Amino acid sequence: NAGVTQTPKFQVLKTGQSMTLQCAQDMNHNSMYWYRQDPGMGLRLIYYSASEGTTDKGEVPNGYNVSRLNKREFSLRLESAAPSQTSVYFCASSPDEKLFFGSGTQLSVL
Amino acid sequence: GESVGLHLPTLSVQEGDNSIINCAYSNSASDYFIWYKQESGKGPQFIIDIRSNMDKRQGQRVTVLLNKTVKHLSLQIAATQPGDSAVYFCAERGSGGSYIPTFGRGTSLIVHP
Numbered sequence: 604n605a606g607v608t609q610t611p612k613f614q615v616l617k618t619g620q621s622m623t624l625q626c627a628q629d630m631n632h633n634s635m636y637w638y639r640q641d642p643g644m645g646l647r648l649i650y651y652s653a654s655e656g657t658t659d660k661g662e663v664p665n666g667y668n669v670s671r672l673n674k675r676e677f678s679l680r681l682e683s684a685a686p687s688q689t690s691v692y693f694c695a696s697s698p699d700e701k702l703f704f705g706s707g708t709q710l711s712v713l
Numbered sequence: 714g715e716s717v718g719l720h721l722p723t724l725s726v727q728e729g730d731n732s733i734i735n736c737a738y739s740n741s742a743s744d745y746f747i748w749y750k751q752e753s754g755k756g757p758q759f760i761i762d763i764r765s766n767m768d769k770r771q772g773q774r775v776t777v778l779l780n781k782t783v784k785h786l787s788l789q790i791a792a793t794q795p796g797d798s799a800v801y802f803c804a805e806r807g808s809g810g811s812y813i814p815t816f817g818r819g820t821s822l823i824v825h826p
Contacts, residue, residue: 607756634812643721645802645818646757653812661813693756700745700812704756 605629609694609705616684616712624679624708626694634697635677636661637669639690640707646693652677684712721800723821732790734820736803741784743805747814748777748788751800760788760801790822798824 610625628635637649648661652671666688668680677696681688689712695702726732738746744765749757763770763777763786770777776789786803800821804814 636813643818646816648813651813695756697812700806700814701747701759701762702749702757702814704758706754706756 607694607696607703607705609692609708611708612706613709614711616681616710618685618712620684620712621680621682622684623681624692624694624710625676626678626705627676628694628696628703629675630696630698630703631674632696632698632703633674635671636695636697636702637667637677637679638693638695639663639688640693641690649679649692684710686712688712721819721821723823725823725825726793728793728795728824728826730793732788732793732797732822732824734788734790734801734822736786736788736817736820738784738786738803738805738817740805740815741781745806745814746777746779746786747804747806748775748786749802749804749816750797751802751819753799757802793822793824795824795826798822 607628633654636651638646640646647663650669652658655674658669670678692708694705747762748760750760751757761772761777763779774791778787800819802816802819804816806814
């Protein structure tokens with residue numbers, strides 16, 4: 604039982620490049636989330652999906668798009684990466700109030 | 714202690730001591746609170762939770778106290794061990810049906826052997 608799996612673990616992009624962060628969960632949870640974590644800033648919600656087929660903006664959605672491909676997978680896309688998007692990205696899933704997190708993707712935008 | 718709006722505070726303790734990590738929350742309507750532990754290079758991991766109809770909840774070596782009057786939450790770790798070294802986050806959920814928690818900025822706990 605892998606829980607929440609994120610790929611890649613590390614990524615370096617140049618400004619303007621695009622990429623998709625992948626997330627999959629095998630716990631049959633309805634809700635999935637994308638957070639970013641910056642030093643001293645805690646976890647900030649980018650987008651979430653309460654159930655398959657729905658997505659909603661969180662606190663910091665600008666510059667990102669998401670896709671809830673099916674119940675298992677929730678991807679985060681950066682269409683044109685900016686240095687301000689350098690961060691650690693965490694995907695999470697939940698059956699209720701408790702969130703289960705992946706191990707994160709460390710993204711650097713140069 | 715931890716609060717939204719402050720820089721990451723640090724708590725240093727000796728192995729075997731008890732640790733108390735504090736959290737001030739802002740929303741008086743919040744009805745559910747969770748503590749997460751994040752070790753270096755990993756995602757946050759659930760430790761313990763408490764609902765607003767309780768003042769105290771105990772787990773294995775951890776206790777969470779909730780004071781709704783002053784909107785304060787604390788996590789107590791008994792007999793702190795080096796493996797407890799991590800960043801600890803409190804999270805609150807506002808009432809109204811949404812499951813989405815709001816996270817504080819975290820407290821770094823350093824345990825010296």
